[in-house]
Amino acid sequence: MLNKCFKRAKSTASRTVDNEAVVVIPEGGLVRVLNDAGSRVWQLLDGEHTVKEIVEAISQEFDAPAEQTQTDIMSFIKELEAKQMVEGL
Amino acid sequence: MNKTKTLQIVAGDIPLAITLDDHQILKQLQSLYAPFAGGGDAACKIKIKVTKGTSNVSVQDQVDIKFSNHVYQVINSEYSARIDLKKKIGTIDISSDWKLEACSNAIKNVYTFLIINTGGLVLHASGVARQEQAYIFCGSSGAGKTTVAEISQENVVLGEELIGIKADAQSWRAFSIPYQQDCRFPRRSNDFFRIAGLFQLVQDTSNHIIPIPKPRALADFFILPVGFEKFTSCYNLLEKWHRLVNEVGCFELHFLPNSSFWHCITKSGGRSPRGHPVTLQPI
Numbered sequence: 001m002l003n004k005c006f007k008r009a010k011s012t013a014s015r016t017v018d019n020e021a022v023v024v025i026p027e028g029g030l031v032r033v034l035n036d037a038g039s040r041v042w043q044l045l046d047g048e049h050t051v052k053e054i055v056e057a058i059s060q061e062f063d064a065p066a067e068q069t070q071t072d073i074m075s076f077i078k079e080l081e082a083k084q085m086v087e088g089l
Numbered sequence: 090m091n092k093t094k095t096l097q098i099v100a101g102d103i104p105l106a107i108t109l110d111d112h113q114i115l116k117q118l119q120s121l122y123a124p125f126a127g128g129g130d131a132a133c134k135i136k137i138k139v140t141k142g143t144s145n146v147s148v149q150d151q152v153d154i155k156f157s158n159h160v161y162q163v164i165n166s167e168y169s170a171r172i173d174l175k176k177k178i179g180t181i182d183i184s185s186d187w188k189l190e191a192c193s194n195a196i197k198n199v200y201t202f203l204i205i206n207t208g209g210l211v212l213h214a215s216g217v218a219r220q221e222q223a224y225i226f227c228g229s230s231g232a233g234k235t236t237v238a239e240i241s242q243e244n245v246v247l248g249e250e251l252i253g254i255k256a257d258a259q260s261w262r263a264f265s266i267p268y269q270q271d272c273r274f275p276r277r278s279n280d281f282f283r284i285a286g287l288f289q290l291v292q293d294t295s296n297h298i299i300p301i302p303k304p305r306a307l308a309d310f311f312i313l314p315v316g317f318e319k320f321t322s323c324y325n326l327l328e329k330w331h332r333l334v335n336e337v338g339c340f341e342l343h344f345l346p347n348s349s350f351w352h353c354i355t356k357s358g359g360r361s362p363r364g365h366p367v368t369l370q371p372i
Contacts, residue, residue, distance in 0.1 A: 011323075012323075013322075013323040013324040013326075013327045014327075015307065015327050015328065015331050017303045017304040017307055017331065017335075018302065018303050020304035022307045022308050022311075022327070022331075024311065024313065024323055024327055026313060026323045029312070029313040031307075031308045031311050032308070033304045033305060033307075033308045
């Protein structure tokens with residue numbers, strides 16, 4: 001998974017408000033607010049960054065331990081994928 | 090032989106021409122929609138037909154909504170509607186088992202569609218106009234939307250379930266959407282009212298309001314009407330909502346089920362410094 005890229009699903013719509021991403025999944029009308037770290041991950045899920053690159057970026061930007069960051073991000077992306085908010089490339 | 094007659098109404102600056110040959114229902118609709126009587130070049134001409142027996146949907150609560158090639162279709166247990174946006178015509182078949190209620194629900198649904206189609210928003214909310222300003226109250230079922238409307242009947246009640254919203258260059262304005270359930274309120278209006286605030290209702294043991302941070306306000310208030318995900322761009326709708334919550338104060342209104350909460354709202358002016366909770370003494 002670390003070398004895989006994910007892209008935000010076309011069916012989702014999102015808007016960043018005060019550094020927090022508000023994401024809408026049209027099917028089901030679900031709306032989620034992501035915190036600042038989650039919003040930054042969401043931004044990097046552009047199909048051009050591998051999971052490993054996202055982990056490195058977040059770890060550096062938020063001064064967070066790499067191992068824990070990796071665990072959290074992989075879990076987060078799996079959750080997004082399960083809700084069809086991102087697609088693996 | 091019954092002669093078809095036309096009823097013309099206007100809501101949110103959207104004129105609608107309704108024709109039907111059932112004079113009893115027509116008369117009831119004229120009374121129901123008295124505050125909305127008006128004319129103008131109809132945005133849509135609707136023909137309503139009353140058919141005998143139940144509708145063609147076999148499952149009682151099933152709702153089917155489709156949109157493609159400028160045509161919007163709704164089928165449920167009360168009625169089936171087909172609106173052609175390009176031709177500006179539509180037909181509604183009403184089951185004779187439902188009649189007036191079905192007509193009202195169908196017209197409400199058509200207006201929801203036309204409002205969104207013309208760039209407006211529709212909120213699942215109650216609304217009250219007071220001193221020329223609109224106060225919009227949102228919340229899930231049981232939160233108190235109807236309670237607030239009923240408590241506030243000395244004011245203009247814009248609606249207890251659905252409120253239309255449009256933006257102009259200066260402000261956001263709320264208006265009533267014609268609906269049978271609202272006709273019990275003594276004061277109704279077809280005017281536009283500048284929105285003073287959006288309030289998320291929380292029944293509590295004291296009255297106080299708390300500003301909602303913008304990201305949460307957008308998440309809490311944003312609505313994608315059922316069936317509309319194929320009709321309108323979710324992104325465009327989100328952008329409108331973002332502008333709305335950015336320009337209009339959004340608050341949690343903790344309230345007692347009596348009119349004392351109005352003192353709480355008007356004392357704060359419906360607004361407060363950003364980021365500072367406003368907690369007033371219990372009334």
